[in-house]
Amino acid sequence: MKEYDVAADAVETIPITTSGDVVKARQAVRTLAQRTGLSLVNQTKLVTAASELGRNTLMYGGGGRARIAVVTQGGRTGVWARFEDEGPGIPDLDLALTDGWTSGSGMGLGLSGARRLVDDFELESAPGKGTTVSVVKWAR
Amino acid sequence: MTQGEGSAELLDLMESRRDEFVQGWVRSVSGTLRGRLSAAEVAQELGEIYNALLGALKQGGLAGRGDHFSEVRSLLIELSRNRARQGFTPTETALCVFSLKQVLEEALVASPDGARSYLQLARLLDDLGLFTVEEHAKTREEIISSQAEQLLELSTPVVKLWDGILGVPLVGTLDSARTQVVMEKLLQGLLDSNSTHAIIDITGVPAVDTQVAQHLLKTVVAARMMGAQCIISGIRPQIAQTIVALGIEFGDIATKATLAAALHDALAEIDEASSLRKEGLL
Amino acid sequence: MTDRVPVLKIGQILLVSIQTDLEDQMVLDLQEDLSQRIVDTNAQGVVIDITALEIVDSFVGRMLATIASISRVLGSETVVVGMRPAVAMTLVELGLSLPGVRTALTLERGMEQIKRLNQNPSAPR
Numbered sequence: 001m002k003e004y005d006v007a008a009d010a011v012e013t014i015p016i017t018t019s020g021d022v023v024k025a026r027q028a029v030r031t032l033a034q035r036t037g038l039s040l041v042n043q044t045k046l047v048t049a050a051s052e053l054g055r056n057t058l059m060y061g062g063g064g065r066a067r068i069a070v071v072t073q074g075g076r077t078g079v080w081a082r083f084e085d086e087g088p089g090i091p092d093l094d095l096a097l098t099d100g101w102t103s104g105s106g107m108g109l110g111l112s113g114a115r116r117l118v119d120d121f122e123l124e125s126a127p128g129k130g131t132t133v134s135v136v137k138w139a140r
Numbered sequence: 141m142t143q144g145e146g147s148a149e150l151l152d153l154m155e156s157r158r159d160e161f162v163q164g165w166v167r168s169v170s171g172t173l174r175g176r177l178s179a180a181e182v183a184q185e186l187g188e189i190y191n192a193l194l195g196a197l198k199q200g201g202l203a204g205r206g207d208h209f210s211e212v213r214s215l216l217i218e219l220s221r222n223r224a225r226q227g228f229t230p231t232e233t234a235l236c237v238f239s240l241k242q243v244l245e246e247a248l249v250a251s252p253d254g255a256r257s258y259l260q261l262a263r264l265l266d267d268l269g270l271f272t273v274e275e276h277a278k279t280r281e282e283i284i285s286s287q288a289e290q291l292l293e294l295s296t297p298v299v300k301l302w303d304g305i306l307g308v309p310l311v312g313t314l315d316s317a318r319t320q321v322v323m324e325k326l327l328q329g330l331l332d333s334n335s336t337h338a339i340i341d342i343t344g345v346p347a348v349d350t351q352v353a354q355h356l357l358k359t360v361v362a363a364r365m366m367g368a369q370c371i372i373s374g375i376r377p378q379i380a381q382t383i384v385a386l387g388i389e390f391g392d393i394a395t396k397a398t399l400a401a402a403l404h405d406a407l408a409e410i411d412e413a414s415s416l417r418k419e420g421l422l
Numbered sequence: 423m424t425d426r427v428p429v430l431k432i433g434q435i436l437l438v439s440i441q442t443d444l445e446d447q448m449v450l451d452l453q454e455d456l457s458q459r460i461v462d463t464n465a466q467g468v469v470i471d472i473t474a475l476e477i478v479d480s481f482v483g484r485m486l487a488t489i490a491s492i493s494r495v496l497g498s499e500t501v502v503v504g505m506r507p508a509v510a511m512t513l514v515e516l517g518l519s520l521p522g523v524r525t526a527l528t529l530e531r532g533m534e535q536i537k538r539l540n541q542n543p544s545a546p547r
Contacts, residue, residue: 019446026477027443041324044477044508048516051479055446099517113480113516320511327507334527361519362510367503367526416538 004071004080004136011069016083022054025066032079036070037139046079046137049114053083053133056110061085061131071136078119078138085132090125097123150257153247154194162190164243169236176226186236189215202260204267216268220275224283233276237269296322298329305337305406306330307399311344319355323362330368336413337406338363341399343374353388360393369409371395373402427452429459434466435536437529441474449485456489460496467536468493471529473504483518490523499524499539503532 012032014025029050033043050066057064064085071080090096099112111133115121120136154161166183173182192211199208216237223233241262248254248261296318301307306329308322326338340356342348360370373396375383380397383390396402427448430437436459438452456468470486472478478486490500501524513520526532 023443023445030476041320041508041511044506044512045515048477048479048512051477051481052516055479055481110480113518116515116517117512323511324507327510330527331507336527336531358514362507362514365502365510365513365520365523365525366505366507367528367531413534413538416541417534 004073004078006069006071006080011067014066014068015063016054016057016065016085017063019055019058022051022058025054025068026050028066029068029079029081032068032070033137036077036079038079038137039139042137042139045117046081046135049117049135049137050081050083052110052114053081053135056131056133057083057085057087061087063087064130073138076138078136080134080136082132082134084130086130089127089129089131090123091127093123093125096125149251149253150248150261151194151197153251154197154244157247158190158194161240161243161247162187165190165240168239168242172232172235176228185215185219189219190240202264204264204271209268212268213271216272217275220272221279223272224276224279228276230273230276234269234273237265237272241265292318292321296325298325300333300335301339301403302407302410304333304335304410305339305403306333306335307339307341309341309344312346314345314352314355316355319359323359326359327362327366330363330366336368337410338368338370339399339402339406340370340372341374341402342372342379343376343399345374345379348375348379348382348388350386350388353383353390357390357393369394369406371402371405373397373399426455429455431459431463431465432533434464434540435533436460436463436465436468437471438468439471439474443476444482446481449482453485453489453492457492457496460493460498465498466540467498468500469529469532469536470500470502471504471532472502472509473506473529475506475509478505478509478513480516480518483513483516483520486523487520490520494522499536501526501532501535503527503529 012028014021014028016022016025026047030043030047033046038046054066057066062085064083064087066081066083068079068081071078097112097115111123114133114135117137118135119138120134122134123131124133125131162183165186166179169182169186170179173179189212192215196208196212201208203209204212219236220233223236241258244261245258248258295312297309299307299309306326308326310322312318314322322340326340329335330338340359342356345352356372360372363370371394372390375395375397394402394405396405425442425448427438427440427442427444429452430439436456438456442448459465460468468489470489475482486500486502490502493500502520503526505525524535526535
């Protein structure tokens with residue numbers, strides 16, 4: 001969070017404990033993306049990434065929260081979203097970011113796909129330490 | 141920087157002989173205009189800057205990047221931006237500021253403490269001159285990037301070739317920014333014109349490497365998921381050779397040597413659908 | 423307690439028009455409902471209209487592919503219609519291409535495609 005300046009209002013936190021919360025989180029991301037003036041394609045990419053990451057938080061992290069905000073950096077504005085959980089964590093980050101690799105029942109496109117859909121992507125995780133994924137999509 | 145006696149004298153001088161200095165400044169700048177700006181415009185511009193400069197010097201300090209000089213800097217930003225748009229070179233723009241030194245030089249060197257004041261002022265003006273050059277460059281960069289964007293829009297037309305068939309003649313290099321624009325325009329075009337076929341003609345694309353092929357592939361797959369078929373045409377012999385040599389996989393994507401051949405294929409498919417419709421089979 | 427997506431029957435075709443932002447459970451329910459309805463009605467085909475969907479993520483994408491495969495096993499064809507350009511571009515970037523799924527631009531064309539497939543079962547996708 002230290003790299004970006006939070007613009008307009010403070011960070012919004014959405015708890016993720018049910019699949020309905022995942023829908024709420026991605027709708028909140030869409031509202032911010034529209035307000036920030038992201039193009040329709042970029043809105044769609046960001047909301048889809050949020051959906052993938054929110055589902056990961058719920059399914060693999062056993063629930064957690066999404067934190068979203070409008071951020072600025074060097075004159076550009078974007079939407080920042082962070083998905084946090086206190087779940088089992090990911091032992092091998094490189095492997096987790098490989099297309100087609102999955103620990104569960106998914107297609108294995110969640111993390112690697114989400115990374116391709118956003119501009120900035122940061123994954124922090126260790127076994128037993130939970131998982132945090134932060135993403136930013138910048139308005140052009 | 142502390143305000144020495146030299147500065148006080150400089151201030152008096154600049155205040156009392158304001159009109160004379162501004163006139164001299166305008167005269168020396170006007171010589172470089174070559175008709176791009178009127179003398180009256182320059183007089184107004186420089187008059188404002190002179191006043192702001194005087195105001196900043198009164199408040200103390202000779203630090204051109206400091207808070208006192210914010211008004212001076214905003215006026216200089218405006219000047220640099222205008223100059224950059226009107227096609228002035230960075231040197232010409234910076235000379236606008238530097239020429240004030242020459243005007244003040246004669247008046248200052250004549251007085252006993254003048255040399256010191258002059259050097260202080262020269263340092264300040266040098267700094268402000270550099271500032272205009274930076275702003276000039278910044279504006280030029282903005283102009284270049286907005287032109288690049290316009291070019292991107294201009295260079296990717298989507299045309300209707302036939303009822304139900306769109307054509308996208310690609311000219312120039314395909315990078316990911318360009319692919320994004322092409323894809324967006326093509327997919328929206330399919331929807332708007334209710335077209336089931338699109339022909340992407342790459343006759344004007346100088347080279348096809350793995351990355352370009354990847355971009356084309358993405359476009360074709362996206363169109364297919366919307367329910368439209370894409371044909372890639374205009375594959376020149378040397379491009380076909382590169383494609384094979386690089387081992388690029390186009391998968392099940394239809395490719396044709398010429399736009400005519402692609403159009404022929406697309407028409408045949410559309411014909412088949414419409415004849416089925418006529419026979420009442422659909 | 424979650425809503426279910428309605429499955430409509432028009433002649434020999436089952437029509438699913440998804441109008442709301444889908445929760446994962448609704449996606450799973452729909453998959454189950456459709457399989458059951460295909461068997462019950464002996465439908466020729468299934469048309470899934472996603473015109474109103476603002477996003478399709480990997481979960482929904484997988485559901486579309488699974489329904490297409492299930493319906494094929496049950497002797498009917500599935501056509502997905504109305505995918506938005508932004509959704510298509512996002513799916514490609516995500517890495518999904520829905521290779522086994524038939525698609526059409528509009529609902530009308532989707533219904534035509536199913537009729538055509540039943541006239542000529544060997545027609546290419």
